[in-house]
Amino acid sequence: MEFYELTIAEAHEKLVKKEISSFDLTKAFLRRIEELNESFFSYLTVTSNLALSQAKKVDDLISRGEKIDILAGIPLAIKDNILVKGEKCTAASKILEDYIAPYDATAVKKIKEKGSVILGKTNLDEFAMGSSTENSAFGATKNPRDISRVPGGSSGGSAAAVAANMCCYALGSDTGGSIRQPASFCGVVGLKPTYGAVSRYGLMAMASSLDQIGPITKTVEDAKIVFEVISGKDPLDSTSIEFQQIVARPVSDLIIGIPKEYFIKGTDPEVEKIIRASIKKLESLNIKIEEISLPHTEYALSCYYIVMPSEVSANLARYDGIKYGYSVVRQKREGTKDLLDVYLRSREEGLGEEVRRRIMLGTYALSAGYYEAYYLKAQKVRTLIKQDFEKAFKKVDLILTPVSPAPAFKIGEKITDPLTMYLSDIFTIAPNLAGLPAISIPAGKVGELPVGLQVVGKPFSENTILEFGQFFEKNIKVF
Amino acid sequence: MISKKEVEHIAKLARLGVSQKEVNKFQKELSKILDYFKKLEEMDISDVEPTSHSVLLENIKREDKADPQEIETKKDLLEAVPKEKEGYIKVKSIL
Numbered sequence: 001m002e003f004y005e006l007t008i009a010e011a012h013e014k015l016v017k018k019e020i021s022s023f024d025l026t027k028a029f030l031r032r033i034e035e036l037n038e039s040f041f042s043y044l045t046v047t048s049n050l051a052l053s054q055a056k057k058v059d060d061l062i063s064r065g066e067k068i069d070i071l072a073g074i075p076l077a078i079k080d081n082i083l084v085k086g087e088k089c090t091a092a093s094k095i096l097e098d099y100i101a102p103y104d105a106t107a108v109k110k111i112k113e114k115g116s117v118i119l120g121k122t123n124l125d126e127f128a129m130g131s132s133t134e135n136s137a138f139g140a141t142k143n144p145r146d147i148s149r150v151p152g153g154s155s156g157g158s159a160a161a162v163a164a165n166m167c168c169y170a171l172g173s174d175t176g177g178s179i180r181q182p183a184s185f186c187g188v189v190g191l192k193p194t195y196g197a198v199s200r201y202g203l204m205a206m207a208s209s210l211d212q213i214g215p216i217t218k219t220v221e222d223a224k225i226v227f228e229v230i231s232g233k234d235p236l237d238s239t240s241i242e243f244q245q246i247v248a249r250p251v252s253d254l255i256i257g258i259p260k261e262y263f264i265k266g267t268d269p270e271v272e273k274i275i276r277a278s279i280k281k282l283e284s285l286n287i288k289i290e291e292i293s294l295p296h297t298e299y300a301l302s303c304y305y306i307v308m309p310s311e312v313s314a315n316l317a318r319y320d321g322i323k324y325g326y327s328v329v330r331q332k333r334e335g336t337k338d339l340l341d342v343y344l345r346s347r348e349e350g351l352g353e354e355v356r357r358r359i360m361l362g363t364y365a366l367s368a369g370y371y372e373a374y375y376l377k378a379q380k381v382r383t384l385i386k387q388d389f390e391k392a393f394k395k396v397d398l399i400l401t402p403v404s405p406a407p408a409f410k411i412g413e414k415i416t417d418p419l420t421m422y423l424s425d426i427f428t429i430a431p432n433l434a435g436l437p438a439i440s441i442p443a444g445k446v447g448e449l450p451v452g453l454q455v456v457g458k459p460f461s462e463n464t465i466l467e468f469g470q471f472f473e474k475n476i477k478v479f
Numbered sequence: 480m481i482s483k484k485e486v487e488h489i490a491k492l493a494r495l496g497v498s499q500k501e502v503n504k505f506q507k508e509l510s511k512i513l514d515y516f517k518k519l520e521e522m523d524i525s526d527v528e529p530t531s532h533s534v535l536l537e538n539i540k541r542e543d544k545a546d547p548q549e550i551e552t553k554k555d556l557l558e559a560v561p562k563e564k565e566g567y568i569k570v571k572s573i574l
Contacts, residue, residue, distance in 0.1 A: 099559065100558075103552055103555075195532075195533045239532070239536060299518060302518050303519070305512065305516070313493060321561065322560075322568060323556075324556075324559035327561040330562075337571070339570050339573050340494070340573075341571070342571050348498075351495070356495055360489055360509060361509060363489050364481075364485075364513075367489065374516065379531060380524045380527040381522065382529070382530040383529060384524070384527060418508055418512065419511055419512055419515060
């Protein structure tokens with residue numbers, strides 16, 4: 001087995017036993033990135049110096065015989081909308097092409113304190129807006145399982161980097177499926193934690209009531225390891241919460257709900273077959289399965305595509321050519337008349353197509369005369385979607401669904417039609433609207449293309465989800 | 480279908496410069512997406528309370544006092560500013 005194939009847990013064991021050094025492990029990944037990044041374009045920035053200096057520090061600790069944390073010396077990649085102090089942070093946008101992060105995101109600070117090794121920053125759809133990573137201003141990431149296809153998005157660079165062994169694990173962010181859908185498309189594990197479980201400080205805000213940072217890993221065990229490090233209340237994010245995990249019940253005692261609204265026309269029959277087969281296998285292992293209903297599911301997509309752009313239009317007002325980033329002021333061009341002109345032209349030239357579309361949509365939904373018909377209505381629908389889950393979770397412990405209606409699609413296939421692209425989020429957005437934790441776990445393949453199973457739980461029941469995930473990984477052999 | 484004039488008005492509210500070509504494009508795309516939202520019209524939800532956040536939030540206040548540790552960050556922040564003068568951000572005239 002090559003070094004770069006190791007999971008966090010395996011690499012940690014080898015570091016402790018001194019079978020490998022963090023320096024060699026890091027070097028192996030950097031070589032791998034050098035070899036493969038041109039084909040897959042997972043990384044926007046490679047931080048070799050930072051990585052090697054962090055690795056040496058951990059090796060020093062080990063050689064002095066000190067106890068090291070489980071993440072110490074383990075190389076990871078970070079989505080390029082999460083700040084790492086002193087390194088570029090572009091959000092895959094021209095407007096932040098040369099932006100240097102002035103501080104660490106709290107999640108980054110936490111993994112740094114554990115001695116993690118940061119290999120670089122990964123590609124995404126501009127400001128995390130997209131489902132394919134094609135909306136990056138710097139080029140599309142390719143799916144390592146099939147180079148003609150998208151890796152999903154928006155955390156496509158992170159998922160592809162994990163799938164291609166260009167890092168041991170990665171951090172992503174998820175607003176409507178941006179961790180789970182690329183994890184599903186690339187055949188890796190992706191966890192979106194409960195809203196408020198992980199601090200959003202230092203994550204570039206897209207839709208603040210929906211965004212969460214989470215791990216993308218090779219195994220469920222690794223997702224658990226990373227989640228435990230990055231979660232917790234942070235005074236710098238007033239929406240982060242001091243929480244107690246619900247005690248995980250043994251998997252054999254769990255009742256699993258299957259929502260009938262998630263098995264609908266329009267889902268690829270091969271995808272449905274894989275998910276159904278997984279459920280059957282669980283039943284044969286004496287896991288209790290129950291059909292449930294989430295009656296407002298069909299309204300979730302409309303609700304999401306009103307709430308999210310509304311928040312986007314407010315959050316992206318900060319990219320205005322005044323405080324940082326691309327600005328026509330910097331271009332020293334003739335003819336910039338006044339302040340308004342700086343706003344209009346910096347945002348016209350600096351922001352990409354999808355970002356501008358969502359700002360327009362959100363501004364429309366919030367504007368006088370339309371607020372009640374769109375934004376307020378969507379917030380009410382959000383209440384109903386949340387109540388659907390609350391009712392369901394009185395009867396069941398976990399809910400299983402497909403992650404996406406189809407496996408990875410071809411590059412260029414959906415990019416010209418925004419609405420078709422939005423539909424690929426149809427199964428992942430409801431947990432964000434309700435603030436629930438959800439994971440994507442590989443469940444099978446259509447040809448060479450991976451298909452993920454989504455497991456949704458009650459707020460702060462990550463332990464239950466992860467325990468079930470490990471059981472699933474072990475007992476439902478799919479690959 | 481929303482009008483070109485509405486698209487231009489929204490773009491101005493959003494402080495987005497748009498070309499005429501883009502106005503045409505936005506008109507078509509936004510109309511199509513807004514049509515999709517018509518689905519919500521079939522619901523009677525006058526009695527439902529709106530949800531802005533999935534978790535209950537309360538206002539959290541702190542003292543209005545600068546953190547001395549952040550002085551260093553101020554330097555970094557100012558370095559990113561397109562035009563700076565004596566520690567302030569310089570902008571073009573408003574009128």
